[in-house]
Amino acid sequence: DAGVTQSPTHLIKTRGQQVTLRCSPKSGHDTVSWYQQALGQGPQFIFQYYEEEERQRGNFPDRFSGHQFPNYSSELNVNALLLGDSALYLCASSFRTGVRNTEAFFGQGTRLTVV
Amino acid sequence: TQLLEQSPQFLSIQEGENLTVYCNSSSVFSSLQWYRQEPGEGPVLLVTVVTGGEVKKLKRLTFQFGDARKDSSLHITAAQTGDTGLYLCAGESTDSWGKLQFGAGTQVVVTP
Numbered sequence: 001d002a003g004v005t006q007s008p009t010h011l012i013k014t015r016g017q018q019v020t021l022r023c024s025p026k027s028g029h030d031t032v033s034w035y036q037q038a039l040g041q042g043p044q045f046i047f048q049y050y051e052e053e054e055r056q057r058g059n060f061p062d063r064f065s066g067h068q069f070p071n072y073s074s075e076l077n078v079n080a081l082l083l084g085d086s087a088l089y090l091c092a093s094s095f096r097t098g099v100r101n102t103e104a105f106f107g108q109g110t111r112l113t114v115v
Numbered sequence: 116t117q118l119l120e121q122s123p124q125f126l127s128i129q130e131g132e133n134l135t136v137y138c139n140s141s142s143v144f145s146s147l148q149w150y151r152q153e154p155g156e157g158p159v160l161l162v163t164v165v166t167g168g169e170v171k172k173l174k175r176l177t178f179q180f181g182d183a184r185k186d187s188s189l190h191i192t193a194a195q196t197g198d199t200g201l202y203l204c205a206g207e208s209t210d211s212w213g214k215l216q217f218g219a220g221t222q223v224v225v226t227p
Contacts, residue, residue, distance in 0.1 A: 004157070031213055042119075042203050042217030043158070056214050090157050094213055101213035103148065106157035 002027060004093050004107035012113045013081050021076045021110045025093030031055075031101055032074040034066060035090040037109070043090055049074050050096055081114045088112075118142060119204055119218035127224045131193055136221040138204035139186045145209045147180055147187045152201040152220070161189075194225045 005024045013019050025032050031050045035043035045058035049068035063079045072093075078085055088111050092104040119140045128134050138147070146165045150158035162171050164180035164187060171178045175198075177190040191198055201222050205215040 033213060033215075035215075035217075040219070042121075042205075042219045043215070045214050045216065048213055050213075056211055058214070088155075092157075092215075096213070103160055103163055104213070104215060105160065106150075108155070108157050111155070 004091055004105050006089075006091050006107035006110050008110060009108065010111045010113075012115060015081055015083060015114055017081050018077065018079045019081060019112060021078075021089050021091075021112070023074045023076070023091030023093075023107060025072050025074070025091075026105050029093035029095045029102075029105070030072050031094045031096050032068060032072065033092045033094070033104065034074070034076045035092065036060070037088040037090055039087070046076070078112075083114050086112060086114045118216045119206055121202075121204060121218035121221050123221060124219070125222045125224075127226065128194055130196060130225055130227050133190065133192050134194055134223065135188055135190045136202055136223070137186070137188050138218055140206060141185065142206070142208070143184050144206035145184070146207045147184070148205045148207070148215065149178055149187070149189055150203045150205065152203060158203055191223075194223075196225050196227055199223060199225050 033048040034046040037043040048056040052068045068074045088109040090109045091107045094101040094104045149161045152158040167182045167184045169180045175192045201220045203220045205217045
């Protein structure tokens with residue numbers, strides 16, 4: 001059973017560019033959440049997608065946007081990259097039961113470096 | 116800004132010693148999770164605690180959730196080099212299911 005997979009694993013972009021990161025959830029999961037983890041910090045919640053809609057959002061600017069596809073996979077897009085966007089971007093998947101979610105499983109992350 | 120405060124930030128011990136890491140908040144959580152993360156990898160879930168006062172044991176690891184569901188601790192008995200990693204606690208609130216609020220983590224290094 002494949003777990004959460006993310007691509008690419010590493011990425012280098014120039015300031016001002018745009019980037020798209022991808023995530024395939026664990027089999028059977030329908031909810032995808034994205035987190036940003038700066039060096040030496042814990043992950044910070046960016047947003048969550050369920051039924052192809054953004055359901056919750058953390059304290060991130062509109063430069064951060066996302067999408068969820070019918071097969072539950074998801075993309076994270078970041079526009080107008082800043083040096084401060086350099087971080088490990090983590091995708092987590094879970095299954096929604098009623099109004100709750102099951103435990104989250106994380107992918108290995110995408111290391112984004114902005115130069 | 117981390118809503119959950121973890122202490123200590125860094126811990127270095129020798130194999131065979133015991134250690135405890137703490138996770139504190141002023142907020143009440145419906146559940147609290149502990150993860151271990153290794154360099155360049157995503158966090159791996161160790162345990163979830165949901166009931167105030169709950170104690171869970173996972174081999175040499177003991178997890179406790181505070182009575183008021185605001186704090187938690189992780190105790191490792193007879194640490195091994197394989198326990199080295201970043202230990203993260205994450206809380207979940209009833210008004211935001213699926214949204215995890217993480218602490219900054221405790222880096223644990225176990226030397227032979």
